[in-house]
Structure formats: structure tokens, C-alpha cells
Amino acid sequence: MKFISWNVNGLRAIVKKPDFAAAFKELDADWFCLQETKMQEGQLTLDLPGYHQYFNYAERKGYSGTAIFTKHEPESVHYGIDVPEYDTEGRVITLEYPKFYLITVYVPNSGSELKRLDFRQGFDKAFRGYTSKLAETKPVIYCGDLNVAHKEIDLKNPKTNHHNAGFTDEERQDFTAQLDAGFTDTFRHFYPDQAGIYSWWSYRGAARSRNAGWRIDYFVSSKALDGKLEDAKIHNEILGSDHCPVELTTKDLLA
Numbered sequence: 180m181k182f183i184s185w186n187v188n189g190l191r192a193i194v195k196k197p198d199f200a201a202a203f204k205e206l207d208a209d210w211f212c213l214q215e216t217k218m219q220e221g222q223l224t225l226d227l228p229g230y231h232q233y234f235n236y237a238e239r240k241g242y243s244g245t246a247i248f249t250k251h252e253p254e255s256v257h258y259g260i261d262v263p264e265y266d267t268e269g270r271v272i273t274l275e276y277p278k279f280y281l282i283t284v285y286v287p288n289s290g291s292e293l294k295r296l297d298f299r300q301g302f303d304k305a306f307r308g309y310t311s312k313l314a315e316t317k318p319v320i321y322c323g324d325l326n327v328a329h330k331e332i333d334l335k336n337p338k339t340n341h342h343n344a345g346f347t348d349e350e351r352q353d354f355t356a357q358l359d360a361g362f363t364d365t366f367r368h369f370y371p372d373q374a375g376i377y378s379w380w381s382y383r384g385a386a387r388s389r390n391a392g393w394r395i396d397y398f399v400s401s402k403a404l405d406g407k408l409e410d411a412k413i414h415n416e417i418l419g420s421d422h423c424p425v426e427l428t429t430k431d432l433l434a
Contacts, residue, residue: 216246253276280318282320289326363405378415396422407429
């Protein structure tokens with residue numbers, strides 16, 4: 180089974196580019212989880228035969244937002260994490276299946292001068308509680324732009340970016356706490372020492388051509404699913420956004 184996660188940095192814009200249609204067809208995933216769709220209901224109609232479509236829109240226009248396109252209709256769909264403070268920006272969608280939950284999440288960016296670090300840490304704590312509660316019932320897979328490079332290996336320039344948004348001690352410690360709660364960073368599960376593989380590059384300074392990037396897009400799964408994981412990939416060859424798609428393949432989780 181194939182899962183794809185991609186921060187598209189504006190769904191209405193990226194669907195006009197040939198990169199998106201070609202990637203969608205070539206990847207042929209069971210689940211496509213998107214972040215930063217930046218749209219409201221009714222602004223876009225997608226013709227995706229064979230896929231069920233689910234969207235969570237931010238109240239603020241042209242901001243944040245998530246979506247999931249799936250070949251497999253879920254038992255239930257839930258929007259948000261049931262904490263009003265964090266549920267106005269369209270950041271989370273949860274699909275429930277008989278044997279697991281799938282979540283797409285767009286974690287808040289701490290922003291310039293870390294103006295939203297407190298908000299982001301509050302979200303991290305609430306999301307950790309949400310995923311841990313679900314995991315008491317059945318295993319969880321969640322994916323998305325988590326806006327954190329966990330270790331120094333996960334970004335090109337760790338020394339100069341220390342204390343910048345996405346690489347603060349606080350954000351990294353919060354992600355460690357998430358993993359310690361019984362979850363696996365699936366890419367590092369397969370490639371613990373792989374360096375120079377990133378999923379986001381700034382538009383400034385020709386960062387992508389220099390591969391001066393960050394690995395901030397993840398698939399994270401309950402440790403109970405470790406034996407079901409088959410591989411994880413980062414598709415840095417696919418263009419169209421400042422992020423590239425990331426992939427998880429598993430054994431059949433619906434059987």
C-alpha cells in the first residue's frame with residue numbers, strides 16, 4: 180500500500196502545473212495527503228476518478244488547509260483535534276479504517292523571530308495527546324509538514340540555523356517526545372544515517388539547486404506497525420512546490 184504526503188504550497192496554483200498531474204499519475208498512491216492547500220470550499224473542483232476527496236479549510240482565506248485523496252473510503256472522517264484554539268486553521272484530517280487511523284497534519288510554523296513558538300508548542304502538545312489517545316484504540320499513521328528538522332542530519336546547515344524556526348531546541352524536543360510516546364519516524368527507521376536528503380528548500384539563494392534543504396515532511400507511525408512498514412522515500416526529483424512529496428509503503432493494512 181502506498182501513502183504520499185505533499186505540502187503543495189497552494190493547491191489551486193500547483194494543479195495548473197504539469198508537475199502535479201504527472202506526479203499524481205506516476206505515484207499512483209492509495210492515499211495522497213496534502214498540506215497548505217490555501218483554499219476555501221468551492222474554489223476548486225478536481226476530477227480524480229477513483230478517489231474520495233476530503234478537505235479541511237482554514238477560516239482565514241488563502242491560508243493553511245489540508246486534504247486527503249484516497250482510493251479507500253474510510254469508516255469515518257474527523258476534522259481537527261477537538262481543541263478549538265487549534266482547529267480554525269484547517270490543519271488536521273483523520274480518516275478511520277478498521278485497523279488503523281490515517282492523519283494528515285500541517286503543523287504551525289513558529290514564524291519569524293519565533294513569534295508563534297508558544298502557539299506551535301501548544302499545538303504540538305495537543306496533537307501528541309490526540310494521536311496518543313487514538314493509538315489506545317488502534318495504530319496511527321500520520322504525515323505532513325511537521326515544520327521541524329529533528330536532528331542535525333536533517334538539514335544542510337544546522338549550526339547557522341540553530342534557534343531558527345523549525346530547528347529550535349523546543350521544537351526538536353517536542354518531536355522527540357512524540358516519538359517517545361510510541362511512534363516511529365519511518366524514514367529514519369529505514370535510513371538512520373542517510374544524509375543530504377531533504378524535502379523542503381527555500382526559494383531564496385537557489386537553495387534547491389544547491390540542495391541546501393531541510394527534512395521537515397514526515398510519515399510517523401505507531402511502533403505497533405513497525406513490522407508492516409516496507410519502505411520510505413523522499414521524492415526530491417519531483418518539482419512544483421518548495422516541498423517535494425514523501426512516501427511510505429506498507430504491507431496491506433486493510434486485509
